[in-house]
Amino acid sequence: MTEVDELPTRWEVELEFVQSLANIQYVNWLAQNDYLSDPAFVNYLKYLNYWKDAKYAKYVVYPNCLHILTLLQSEEFRKSIVNPELINSLMNDMVKRWQSAEEPIDLLEERKEEEEKKLSPQKVYPRDLSTETPSIQVDEP
Secondary structure (H helix, E strand, O other), X not given: OOOOOOOOOHHHHHHHHHHHOOXXXXXXXXXXXXXXXXXXXXXXXXXXXXXXXXXXXXXXXXXXXXXXXXXXXXXXXXXXXXXXXXXXXXXXXXXXXXXXXXXXXXXXXXXXXXXXXXXXXXOOOOOOHHHOOOOOOOOOO
């Protein structure tokens, strides 16, 4: 009698698929083959957002896949991913992330923060007068 290999669980299949999104060429292939314009597939991508929850994200080996999953929520991105310049830009960005020791930065969040900085007035903090020598100017008659 031979041992039958167990089929992967749904959780394992979804984890593997989410991690495959770290492969930009694969995401490009999905776009070229019209998967990214299929409403059922787009709904599946929305469903997979649960992987961003820390409870599940801790199992992800390639964290950039969560960044790509976030980008795939945008119809504009799904249409643009066929552009070779965007593909190269994303790949270069990934290489930079891998080379740095810093935590991966969510580019959308980074852009949002930059826009907020541009729109919000600069915060002005009062001077600490306790450390300064007071100076009083008196106008002489």
